[in-house]
Every structure is written in C-alpha cells, then in structure tokens.
Amino acid sequence: xxxxxxxxxxxxxxxxxxxxxxxxxxxxxxxxxxxxxxxxxxxxxxxxxxxxxxxxxxxxxxxxxxxxxxxxxxxxxxxxxxxxxxxxxxxxxxxxxxxxxxxxxxxxxxxxxxxxxxxxxxxxxxxxxxxxxxxxxxxxxxxxxxxxxxxxxxxxxxxxxxxxxxxxxxxxxxxxxxxxxxxxxxxxxxxxxxxxxxxxxxx
Numbered sequence: 001x002x003x004x005x006x007x008x009x010x011x012x013x014x015x016x017x018x019x020x021x022x023x024x025x026x027x028x029x030x031x032x033x034x035x036x037x038x039x040x041x042x043x044x045x046x047x048x049x050x051x052x053x054x055x056x057x058x059x060x061x062x063x064x065x066x067x068x069x070x071x072x073x074x075x076x077x078x079x080x081x082x083x084x085x086x087x088x089x090x091x092x093x094x095x096x097x098x099x100x101x102x103x104x105x106x107x108x109x110x111x112x113x114x115x116x117x118x119x120x121x122x123x124x125x126x127x128x129x130x131x132x133x134x135x136x137x138x139x140x141x142x143x144x145x146x147x148x149x150x151x152x153x154x155x156x157x158x159x160x161x162x163x164x165x166x167x168x169x170x171x172x173x174x175x176x177x178x179x180x181x182x183x184x185x186x187x188x189x190x191x192x193x194x195x196x197x198x199x200x201x202x203x
Contacts, residue, residue, distance in 0.1 A: 007071070010114075011166075026053075029048070029053060031114065032117055034103050034111075035108070039081045039101070042064050082100050084099075085098075106177055106178075108128055108129040113167075126151055130148045130178075143186075146185060161181045165178060
C-alpha cells in the first residue's frame with residue numbers, strides 16, 4: 001500500500017503561535033535557495049540551509065533529502081533538472097551523476113509567496129512562470145501577455161493573489177497556484193478555468 005503524500009508545511013504554524021513550524025522553515029529555506037540559484041544539487045542546497053539556519057551540514061543534508069524526496073518533488077513544487085557528473089563515490093553514482101533540482105512553474109509561485117524573499121526575486125519568479133505558461137500555450141500567448149502587463153503595473157497587489165493561490169494549492173483545492181491570478185484577469189469573459197485540473201498537482 002502506497003504511503004500517503006506528505007503535504008507541504010510551508011505556511012503551517014505552531015498552535016497558539018504565529019511562528020512557522022520547523023518543517024515549514026526548512027521547506028521555505030529549500031525553496032528560497034532554488035529560487036536564488038536554480039539547478040543545485042542536494043549538497044549545495046544543504047550548505048545553504050546549514051549556513052542560514054545554523055545547523056550541522058550532516059543534519060541539513062538529511063532534512064533536504066527528506067523534504068525533496070517525500071514532499072517538494074511529489075507535490076510538484078520542485079523537479080529534478082539534470083545530472084551532474086562526479087568522480088567521487090560508488091561507480092554507479094559516477095556513471096549516473098548527482099541529481100540537480102529546480103523549481104517547477106508552481107514552485108516559482110510558491111517562492112513568490114514567501115515574504116522573506118527579496119521583492120525583486122518574487123517578481124522575477126512570477127514573470128518566469130507566466131513566460132513559461134505563454135510558451136507552453138501559444139494560443140494563449142496574448143492572454144498571458146495581458147496578465148504579465150497587469151502584474152507589472154502593480155506587483156504588490158497581484159502578489160496577494162499569488163499568496164491566495166499558493167495557500168489553496170498547498171491545501172489541494174486547486175491544481176496550480178496561478179489560477180486565482182488568471183481568474184481575476186479573465187473577469188467575466190465567460191472563459192472558465194478548471195480549478196482542480198486532471199490531477200492532484202500540476203508543475
């Protein structure tokens with residue numbers, strides 16, 4: 001029997017407190033690291049976490065491995081982006097390479113919802129996501145262009161819609177965190193959006 005999917009705790013807080021829970025802090029740290037520098041190995045992300053949270057590297061590596069394997073990758077927030085060759089370790093590892101990771105389109109919006117990330121980087125994440133969506137859907141290119149123009153006109157306001165979308169996405173209520181932003185732009189055009197999509201998660 002397959003184990004249940006581990007839900008992200010990015011916005012989860014301790015009871016009777018406004019503090020983000022321990023798992024949430026670590027997940028946010030991983031996402032920030034990949035937002036600032038994509039295509040990193042677990043080792044590289046773990047070094048960032050160790051430095052930022054003041055943890056021993058061995059501990060931070062274990063946290064990074066666990067969160068990527070059990071939560072962030074299965075939930076469509078992070079994806080493997082390639083393999084980096086190495087001359088260290090077992091022969092099998094040398095031949096297959098060390099996996100590197102980057103944020104998915106959905107993961108970019110999750111990063112954009114983190115208020116501890118620099119505003120310029122948050123804006124960049126949304127712009128990259130919209131550009132990716134436009135490229136993947138040529139017929140919708142003018143629409144995504146209008147969404148991008150609207151976002152650039154008032155990013156602080158539209159980031160609030162992104163935060164709403166991320167919360168609903170994490171809770172499994174919508175297929176992609178971009179949906180509230182698209183719905184707002186479409187307005188009453190009559191072109192509905194499938195909020196749930198075909199699956200639990202969308203990249």
